[in-house]
Amino acid sequence: MAPKVLVSDKLSETAVQIFRDRGIDVDFMPDVGKDKEKLAEIIGQYDGLAIRSATKVTETILANAHKLKVIGRAGIGTDNIDKPAASKKGVIVMNTPFGNMVTTAEHAIAMMFAVARQIPDANASTHAGKWEKSKFMGSELTNKTLGIIGIGNIGSVVADRARGLKMKVIAYDPTLSAEKIAEKGAEKVELDDLLARADFITLHTPLLEATRNILSRDALARTKKGVRIVNCARGGLVDEEALAELLKSGHVAGAAFDVFSVEPATDNVLFNLPNVVCTPHLGAATTEAQENVALQVAEQMSNYLLTGAVENALNMPSVTAEEAKVMGPWIKLADHLGAFIGQLTDEPIKAINILYDGEASTMNLEALNCAVVSGIMKATNPDVNMVSAPVMAKERGVQISTTSQDQSGAFEGYIKVTVVTDKRERSIAGTVFSDDKPRFIQIKGINIDAEVGAHMLYTTNKDVPGIIGTLGQTMGENGVNIANFTLGRNKAGGDAIALLYVDAPVPDPVLAKLKDTGLFQQVQPLEFDVA
Ligand SMILES: NC(=O)C1=CN([C@@H]2O[C@H](COP(=O)(O)OP(=O)(O)OC[C@H]3O[C@@H](n4cnc5c(N)ncnc54)[C@H](O)[C@@H]3O)[C@@H](O)[C@H]2O)C=CC1
Numbered sequence: 001m002a003p004k005v006l007v008s009d010k011l012s013e014t015a016v017q018i019f020r021d022r023g024i025d026v027d028f029m030p031d032v033g034k035d036k037e038k039l040a041e042i043i044g045q046y047d048g049l050a051i052r053s054a055t056k057v058t059e060t061i062l063a064n065a066h067k068l069k070v071i072g073r074a075g076i077g078t079d080n081i082d083k084p085a086a087s088k089k090g091v092i093v094m095n096t097p098f099g100n101m102v103t104t105a106e107h108a109i110a111m112m113f114a115v116a117r118q119i120p121d122a123n124a125s126t127h128a129g130k131w132e133k134s135k136f137m138g139s140e141l142t143n144k145t146l147g148i149i150g151i152g153n154i155g156s157v158v159a160d161r162a163r164g165l166k167m168k169v170i171a172y173d174p175t176l177s178a179e180k181i182a183e184k185g186a187e188k189v190e191l192d193d194l195l196a197r198a199d200f201i202t203l204h205t206p207l208l209e210a211t212r213n214i215l216s217r218d219a220l221a222r223t224k225k226g227v228r229i230v231n232c233a234r235g236g237l238v239d240e241e242a243l244a245e246l247l248k249s250g251h252v253a254g255a256a257f258d259v260f261s262v263e264p265a266t267d268n269v270l271f272n273l274p275n276v277v278c279t280p281h282l283g284a285a286t287t288e289a290q291e292n293v294a295l296q297v298a299e300q301m302s303n304y305l306l307t308g309a310v311e312n313a314l315n316m317p318s319v320t321a322e323e324a325k326v327m328g329p330w331i332k333l334a335d336h337l338g339a340f341i342g343q344l345t346d347e348p349i350k351a352i353n354i355l356y357d358g359e360a361s362t363m364n365l366e367a368l369n370c371a372v373v374s375g376i377m378k379a380t381n382p383d384v385n386m387v388s389a390p391v392m393a394k395e396r397g398v399q400i401s402t403t404s405q406d407q408s409g410a411f412e413g414y415i416k417v418t419v420v421t422d423k424r425e426r427s428i429a430g431t432v433f434s435d436d437k438p439r440f441i442q443i444k445g446i447n448i449d450a451e452v453g454a455h456m457l458y459t460t461n462k463d464v465p466g467i468i469g470t471l472g473q474t475m476g477e478n479g480v481n482i483a484n485f486t487l488g489r490n491k492a493g494g495d496a497i498a499l500l501y502v503d504a505p506v507p508d509p510v511l512a513k514l515k516d517t518g519l520f521q522q523v524q525p526l527e528f529d530v531a
């Protein structure tokens with residue numbers, strides 16, 4: 001059945017067309033995002049949800065999103081999505097990090113001009129027939145210092161344009177080195193320095209715990225007298241009350257805000273103050289940007305739903321379409337290795353160590369890691385997937401480590417997973433043959449060659465005569481058909497294992513019979529998702 005996507009915000013219809021062209025069923029309901037009851041009622045039908053900023057993807061919406069696999073944000077900021085809840089539920093969250101970057105930077109520059117020259121007020125006054133030529137004295141931008149808070153994608157474009165305007169650009173961004181910031185044509189400064197030196201301040205950080213209220217009352221008080229402040233990033237970055245007071249006192253000469261602490265902003269403390277320019281979250285609102293983000297989000301979501309390729313996801317490593325094709329069998333293998341150990345382990349896991357050998361080490365290891373961890377976690381939570389498993393492992397304090405090495409043996413490459421608990425270490429290795437079928441090649445250090453089946457039985461025993469007969473006879477007598485039988489031992493008379501690939505789950509009474517023979521240390525039925 002074709003995947004089904006809901007577009008719940010005002011995206012360009014280009015997105016709808018792309019979904020249709022890719023064979024995806026799409027419902028275009030551009031106002032439903034604002035109606036949280038309706039959205040909660042219908043979201044259960046969809047595999048994908050394409051949004052802008054009006055749709056709030058809360059925990060409640062996610063609780064009703066029974067089939068949802070991907071949320072695509074046609075834009076940059078994802079603060080309207082409860083990402084931890086989405087990850088926990090295994091839903092990928094992706095955005096389009098570059099599609100509206102230039103447009104938003106241009107809006108910030110436009111807002112800076114608007115506030116420097118009081119264009120909106122002068123416009124209104126002129127339309128009113130007042131011709132107040134002496135009232136609207138402005139400030140030149142040339143040679144002024146622009147302080148950028150957050151010089152990522154948008155901040156960098158702003159810096160570039162500002163340099164073209166002959167401004168001196170300084171930037172506060174703790175995650176970037178002075179060299180990186182210099183490459184963007186700006187001088188790296190601390191926040192206090194920026195506050196003290198900037199004639200214009202523009203914000204370009206996401207809304208995070210660390211950036212919320214970054215221009216607090218205290219920070220605003222430390223700005224240069226006559227500063228003008230532009231916010232085209234997110235409401236909540238600036239203390240609006242404190243800013244309003246400083247505008248009234250004349251310490252701040254002007255402010256240009258596109259975003260507000262509460263949106264839609266129908267009432268705000270900044271409204272109607274002198275020299276405050278406001279726009280209704282128009283940063284990304286150009287035809288070009290909306291085409292870009294709609295196209296990108298629809299392509300990314302379609303690729304994921306149809307091929308498993310992951311691009312621009314915020315809660316899962318990227319997997320290109322090409323990687324998805326080549327890595328498909330290896331991702332399956334990683335999942336099976338994890339599932340094997342997960343089903344055998346009933347005590348808390350402390351650490352998961354993953355070794356990638358040869359060909360496997362050249363692949364996208366972050367994605368393979370997610371598949372291993374997901375395989376392990378599935379034993380205790382069948383709904384877990386590659387997105388939610390790492391979250392679950394982290395919550396449980398499981399340490400994950402990886403090692404890569406060049407080809408070390410007969411196989412072109414393999415993956416070995418070792419799980420450490422308080423009681424023991426357990427390991428399994430596997431490879432993918434040229435038929436693209438995952439195989440288990442080593443369990444407990446014992447070499448084997450076992451195809452992976454949906455239903456399997458794993459036993460461990462001392463290497464004594466009669467084991468094969470007992471297993472075969474017990475299965476046969478109880479109508480369990482064996483498709484494949486693999487044996488291995490570390491030495492004659494030592495530790496031995498058997499892995500049976502059976503046509504149906506081994507019934508409990510049959511497991512009990514095997515245990516009653518006293519021949520086996522372990523009799524463990526296993527299930528694998530081989531679809
Ligand atoms: N008004 C609008 O319509 C639009 C607004 N936006 C907003 O702009 C924000 C920035 O977008 P991009 O530049 O694409 O993001 P980005 O991720 O490329 O850049 C953000 C920068 O902020 C920096 N940063 C993070 N924490 C910081 C802190 N505590 N102090 C200073 N800097 C910090 C990061 O290191 C990074 O360099 C988005 O998160 C979104 O909220 C984006 C598009 C349109």
Ligand SMILES: O=C(O)C(=O)COP(=O)(O)O
Nearest residue numbers: 052053054075076077284
């Ligand atoms: O991309 C972003 O982060 C934006 O804020 C743009 O929001 P919008 O899609 O115009 O509602």
